[in-house]
Amino acid sequence: MQKRPSCPMLAAMEIAEAGLRYRMRRALRQIGEQHRQLREIHDGLGAAIASGERREARDAYVRYRHAIGAHFELEDQVFFPALHGLHPEEQESLDALGRDHGVLIAALQTLAPLLEESALERFGAAFDAFRRDISQHEQREEALVSRITDEA
Numbered sequence: 114m115q116k117r118p119s120c121p122m123l124a125a126m127e128i129a130e131a132g133l134r135y136r137m138r139r140a141l142r143q144i145g146e147q148h149r150q151l152r153e154i155h156d157g158l159g160a161a162i163a164s165g166e167r168r169e170a171r172d173a174y175v176r177y178r179h180a181i182g183a184h185f186e187l188e189d190q191v192f193f194p195a196l197h198g199l200h201p202e203e204q205e206s207l208d209a210l211g212r213d214h215g216v217l218i219a220a221l222q223t224l225a226p227l228l229e230e231s232a233l234e235r236f237g238a239a240f241d242a243f244r245r246d247i248s249q250h251e252q253r254e255e256a257l258v259s260r261i262t263d264e265a
Contacts, residue, residue, distance in 0.1 A: 133198040136192075144188065151180055158177055162237040165233055171228050188211075189214060196258070203261060213253075
């Protein structure tokens with residue numbers, strides 16, 4: 114005869130899943146707000162580059178670097194673990210997205226010396242390439258989240 118889990122055990126599992134879902138929904142709201150802020154900072158950086166305002170470009174770059182670091186931290190520390198808890202079969206995809214974060218931060222940091230060159234054109238071109246890379250990352254991330262939520 115097969116033993117069934119006791120009712121308190123099932124209740125605890127349901128509470129844990131509800132907690133993961135709550136953390137995931139909360140993180141999604143925060144991520145949406147961070148995306149809005151990142152777009153604003155990016156637009157300010159683009160305007161500073163276009164006008165040749167080095168100090169403004171440097172300040173916007175620093176703000177962007179910190180904001181994207183906080184964004185990746187939220188995803189890596191809260192959102193991805195909650196997704197993994199609800200969908201452990203997605204571990205490989207979630208791990209790949211987390212690794213992307215490290216690569217993207219490293220790429221962003223290589224741009225800092227370009228801000229010190231006599232003109233901002235090289236920085237602008239390099240930042241545009243970075244934005245293309247991050248856009249591809251976001252598309253992979255959004256596709257995974259969409260697939261997971263469509264299955265749920």
